Amino acid sequence: MRLDPIMMADRSDDDSDTGLLTKTKPKTKRPPLYKVMLLNDDFTPMEFVVHVLERFFGLNHAQAFEIMLTVHKKGLAVVGVFSHEIAETKVAQVMDYARRHQHPLQCTMEKEE
């Protein structure tokens, strides 16, 4: 049964003329993710950084130590990937905790491409 022309105007995936499928993909874009990074400095004690990684990122001691060493050697490392809201919270928690303990530790976030 053919649909009348008035109905056709509303059908973006109509294939009744050629038999070729021209369906348009429904756009359901996933929200972007954000990398949370720790930056190296010369003053924050290694044990403090390990503690921060355990406390705020749920890493075990070995994982935390390994990431701390990567930051120490390379200058920075991604410590986790989160939604915008969670990433913002992690950054704020780390920055506040470091400030309260008078360490210059820096934590930042960046959109994952």
Ligand code: TYC
């Ligand atoms: N470089 C610091 C030191 O030698 C340790 C350190 C590691 C500091 C990681 C910050 O994000 C950091 N005490």
